[in-house]
Amino acid sequence: MSDTVISAEGVLVERAGRRILDVGRFDVARGERVAIVGGNGAGKTTLLEVLALVASPTFGVVRVGEKVAASESERVAARRRMAYVATTPNLIDASVERNIALPLAFRSVSMRERRARVATAVETAGLRVPLRQSASTLSAGEAARVSLARAFATRPEILFLDEPFARLDEPTRVGLVREFAAMLGGLGATVVFVTHDRAEAAAIATRIVVLEAGQIAQEGDPARLLEHPHTRAAARWAGFENIVDGRLLEPHAGHERVEIAAGVVLDCVGKRPASEDVAACFRGESVVLAKSVDEIHGSIRNRFPARVTSVAAGQGGVTFVAIAVADGGPSIVAALTAESVQALGVVVGADVVAAIKAAAIHVVV
Amino acid sequence: MSAAIAMSVTLAVAASNAAPVILSTTTSVGDTGLLDVLGPLFEQRTGRRLKPIAVGTGQALALGRRGEADVLIAHAPKLENEFVAAGFGVDRQLVMANEFWIVGPKADPAAVRGKGPVEAFAAISKKGAVFVSRGDRSGTHVLEQDLWKRVGAMPERGAAYVETGSGMGKTLAIASQRAAYTLTDSSTFIAHVKHLALDVLVLGDPLLLNVYHVIRVNPARHKAVNAEGARAFADFVTSSEVQGIIAGFGADKFGKPLFKNAGADAGAGAGAGAEIGDPGATGFALIWEGAAKAFALIFSGDREVWRIIALTVKVALLATLFAVLAGIPVGIALARGRGRMNGLVRAVLRAGMAVPPVVAGLVIGVLFWRTGPLGGADLLYTPGAMVLAQAMLAFPIAATLATTAIDAVPGALARQIVALGATRAQLFATLVFEARRALIVAVFAALARALTEVGASIIVGGNILGETRILTTATVMEMGRGDFDVAIALGIVLLVFALIVSFVAALLSPKREHA
Secondary structure: OOOEEEEEEEEEEEEOOEEEEEEEEEEEEOOOEEEEEOOOOOOHHHHHHHHOOOOOOOEEEEEEOOEEOOOHHHHHHHHOOEEEEOOOOOOOOOEHHHHHHHHHHHOOOOHHHHHHHHHHHHHHOOOOOOOOOEHHHOOHHHHHHHHHHHHHHOOOOEEEEEOOOOOOOHHHHHHHHHHHHHHHHHHOOEEEEEOOOHHHHHHHOOEEEEEEOOEEEEEEOHHHHHHOOOOHHHHHHHOOOEEEEEEEEEEEOOEEEEEEEOOEEEEEEOOOOOOOEEEEEEOHHHEEEEOOHHHOOOOOOEEEEEEEEEEEEOOOOEEEEEEEEOOOOOEEEEEEEHHHHHHHOOOOOOEEEEEEOHHHOEEEO | OHHHHHHHHHHHHHHHHOOOEEEEEEHHHHHHOHHHHHHHHHHHHHOOOEEEEEEOHHHHHHHHHOOOOOEEEEOOHHHHHHHHHOOOEEEEEEEEEEEEEEEEOOOOOOOOOOOOHHHHHHHHHHHOOOEEEOOOOOHHHHHHHHHHHHHOOOOOOEOOEEEOOOOHHHHHHHHHHOOOEEEEEHHHHHHHHHHOOOEEEEOOOHHHEEEEEEEEEOOOOOOOOOHHHHHHHHHHHOOHHHHHHHHHOOHHHHOOOOOEEOOOOOOOOOOOOOOOOOOOOOHHHHHHHHHHHHHHHHHOOOHHHHHHHHHHHHHHHHHHHHHHHHHHHHHHHHHHOOOHHHHHHHHHHHHHOOOOHHHHHHHHHHHHOOOOOOHHHOOOOOHHHHHHHHHHHHHHHHHHHHHHHHHOOOHHHHHHHHHOOOOHHHHHHHHHHHOHHHHHHHHHHHHHHHHHOOHHHHHHHOOOOOOOOOHHHHHHHHHHHOOHHHHHHHHHHHHHHHHHHHHHHHHHOOOOOOO
16 A cells, blocks of 8 residues: 555646646655745646646546545545645635634534634644634734634645745744744644745755646755756756756766857766756856966866956855856856955956866756 | 708707797507607697607696696596686697597406496496506596496495506506406507407497597796797697598507597586695605605505505515525626636626616516416516516626626635635535625615616506505606605605615625724
């Protein structure tokens, strides 16, 4: 017997002739915490809605505990094993208590049990407003907590969250995200959540799924994904400043090679992709700048001349220096300390030599 | 050619310069279509526009008393004589005549065929056969009352004596529906006979002569009266040309002329009845009098008034109930649904909100006529028919406003409710709860439509005293009788209802709190 609690098979969603989601196979095991990440329009919310049985896929099936809910009553029964917290709080025009108890009323839970469960959920969600208060008078932060408490009150096997804090202001959001990890710990549910926040995903998730144009671009545990992206989408999510399009050449001396400009070929690490249309991705701090080739450490294989196009101070004493590779070549960002910038005397228009360790460059598709 | 153009230009100028002539006349003249012929001819001959207002003789005289009309055509000689004697009218001239007939079911249960009118009425009364009365103080009603007086026994209102408070055509339709006797003028009967299951049973008696006179409203009494226009019309209608038209009018359509002209043997009149008093209050004083009468009506404990009020409320509430019970599910279905049909249904319902009540009344009337597809239900001229008609009018409002109300619930909230594990019924109940403030407005808009419409109720209900008379139809009837103060009183009662309904609505849907 498998410990898969929910799975999507061959799920395809099309709206107005446009393909929104195309997921071949997606399983979630009991106790997992899966973060779904990706850019706007990647299909994150649609995937969550399909899994939560709120939206129906054009093709494909969703199994909740091995079973495909075929009839409406089976779908209702399956939904009652799950809870869904959307981006907006989606409260009804009634008291806080009535809102939290609404799913319990649907399940015909006794009044006594309802009161007890509402009290526990309010506690867990850290909600501090009178239960009689009208939901329409809540602040955004309070409304988000009511929406969480409503989900907790059902004691779900699977909890879906679609950026429940995205609309909150920064201090409220940071506070709630911190508490949220603790809330989930107490709940013991399988969690699937959508987030834009890399730190939040890395802190809470046991697995990260990167969606791009409706397809799963890459998935894995957070540490591996941050270090070893295989796709541009994963690299973007992992915060690589440089994702430079290029042409994949034949491997040489155990290295993959990517030509990013005429005569500029970077040696890289990583699996050889099937496609020739690739990108070399690397972080800004992996780029070393020097006045001349002589100053570059001997072990760095990738070195090429460039011209400084802009200099901008970032946070924490980091300065971002943009350089153009060759004439009309791609732009690359290097992250330098302020001291290095001074020592090098980097100014816009200066000719420099850039160097990147092969081990810091990943070939992505 | 150019002369013709010059002529028509002159006429057009004359027509636009001269004030229109307001002719207050009886429904029997209006119903026959004679005015449709005389109006354009009058304009052609005199360059003046004619505005004929077809009402009962009671209202025709009342309008004349108030100087609201310039010239009258009436057919209640005694009332007319009093009207002239009191100085309200001048220059009463004979225009035309026809006959009153007693008509009834072919079976003739009271065996009145061939009897004299007084004997016939006595037989109807004795047999307890059903008689339908205009009850609107029209010339016909006045004569009918006179005949009962001669019998010496006025039948009691009830199952055997039905008051319609409506015009002749309507009253004939009700008599036919109920296989009852009634008194009619020959012209209206001939014009309507093909829709009626009634036979002419009594005719040719001097008592039943029906004469129409033209009377100019006394310009000395009212400055605003168009004296010149009135004289022009009086001259016109008694001219040999028009008299010739009247003598032949209707022959082509009904096989025989509807009227005899003044030259024929149209002598002394029939009829007696109500008295003509002072012209009564006008303007704000009239409204004030109406308000006082409204209080008197409500607090006098008059059973009839309370019955009218109770029926009004009962019919409107039932109609609203049906409209809302059907309208809210339709609204939910439309708001949740998609597709081309959805837009079409919405458009049809929106248009339905603007359906004139008379059209709804007509449709239901046609369906429930004896000869109609649903005639077997025997629903016409009952409160049930009124509930049906009002519900039909209120339904598009309830459905459209319910659709708007549910539309206003965000799709994300509806999906959330589904995600929370709601069954379809639980989803609908929650949506209705969420939209309750707007839905209450829908309910009260539907109720307002049902409560205030008159066109449909008068057609399918018939304004029968003690059976289907409600506030709006009674108001129209009182207007027809010329009892403007009572009409205003009933209007005020209706207004008080509207206020109560509005306050209840406000209590039921408090303003939403906001953060």
